[in-house]
Amino acid sequence: MATVETVNGPIDVEELGRTLIHEHFRTTDEATRFQFPHLYDEDAEWEAAMRDANGVKGHGIQTVVEPSAMFLQRDAAFSKRVADESGLNVVLATGIYTYDHLPQVLLNRNEDQLAEIFVHDIEQGIQGTDIKAAFIKCAADEPGVTPNVEKVHRAAARASQQTGRPIMAHSHPKSETGLRQMEVFAEEGVDPAKIQVAHTGDTDDLDYIERLLDAGCWIGMDRYGLDIFLPTEQRQATVLALLEKGHADRMFLSQDFCSTIDYFTPEAAEQLRPVVANWSMTFLFEQVIPELKERGMTDEQLDQMMVENPKAWLA
Numbered sequence: 034m035a036t037v038e039t040v041n042g043p044i045d046v047e048e049l050g051r052t053l054i055h056e057h058f059r060t061t062d063e064a065t066r067f068q069f070p071h072l073y074d075e076d077a078e079w080e081a082a083m084r085d086a087n088g089v090k091g092h093g094i095q096t097v098v099e100p101s102a103m104f105l106q107r108d109a110a111f112s113k114r115v116a117d118e119s120g121l122n123v124v125l126a127t128g129i130y131t132y133d134h135l136p137q138v139l140l141n142r143n144e145d146q147l148a149e150i151f152v153h154d155i156e157q158g159i160q161g162t163d164i165k166a167a168f169i170k171c172a173a174d175e176p177g178v179t180p181n182v183e184k185v186h187r188a189a190a191r192a193s194q195q196t197g198r199p200i201m202a203h204s205h206p207k208s209e210t211g212l213r214q215m216e217v218f219a220e221e222g223v224d225p226a227k228i229q230v231a232h233t234g235d236t237d238d239l240d241y242i243e244r245l246l247d248a249g250c251w252i253g254m255d256r257y258g259l260d261i262f263l264p265t266e267q268r269q270a271t272v273l274a275l276l277e278k279g280h281a282d283r284m285f286l287s288q289d290f291c292s293t294i295d296y297f298t299p300e301a302a303e304q305l306r307p308v309v310a311n312w313s314m315t316f317l318f319e320q321v322i323p324e325l326k327e328r329g330m331t332d333e334q335l336d337q338m339m340v341e342n343p344k345a346w347l348a
């Protein structure tokens with residue numbers, strides 16, 4: 034029996050059910066939070082997380098994969114509380130979410146030593162709990178695959194090789210980082226079928242996406258509602274084109290929504306509203322999926338992307 038680790042222990046992969054592959058119940062900067070807690074409102078954060086957990090449950094979602102890592106305030110206890118109160122399965126990662134910066138403690142460790150840290154979270158548990166990471170997260174963004182980013186990718190690859198766990202790699206399609214990320218994983222000998230290149234849906238460049246698919250990975254069409262990166266209409270046209278080409282068995286639909294995010298002051302967040310007006314944890318169900326169905330997506334293709342693909346990638 035294939036199992037997947039959740040915040041409440043391993044479950045049979047068949048119990049995952051309808052799955053959102055990429056959402057966050059809270060995203061804040063852990064250093065700022067520790068030093069300046071007066072900037073944060075725990076009650077409001079909890080309310081936002083529960084609004085979204087209950088919201089997606091109401092749309093038939095049984096599992097939320099929460100790819101928070103170091104620098105995204107991954108918090109196993111908080112995620113377990115969300116799961117316990119809502120009845121959702123929540124699946125967590127280990128890894129480091131950095132576009133380049135690493136603290137001295139990690140600069141002075143090599144790839145194998147970083148891999149050992151990730152393996153600890155997979156085999157022993159996260160943050161002193163017995164909650165185990167189900168996969169490994171890494172990231173490359175506008176600065177590209179810098180030496181520090183490459184080190185984290187190689188560490189993720191080695192932890193995956195040791196444990197068999199899949200990898201989710203945040204990418205920046207506008208500079209085609211996904212291709213370089215896949216090269217690094219290939220050099221480390223990781224089976225491409227274990228790798229999900231997140232945020233591929235931030236581009237409508239089908240040529241780039243197909244070159245990425247040729248490398249054998251999964252792709253995240255996972256930022257619906259973030260018009261700031263690509264408007265919904267272009268995301269829809271891209272997904273429909275890929276469905277037409279027979280790629281339902283390689284894609285995930287999600288929103289990368291953050292119930293709480295501390296990037297902006299309330300004033301700046303208000304100014305940004307027009308380019309993220311639709312962004313929520315339920316936008317997929319309210320608008321995206323109904324529209325995709327109207328435009329030709331079959332129920333079978335939807336099940337493939339939201340039930341079968343998460344099972345196959347996680348197990």
Ligand SMILES: [Zn+2]
Nearest residue numbers: 055057100289
């Ligand atoms: Zn994310």
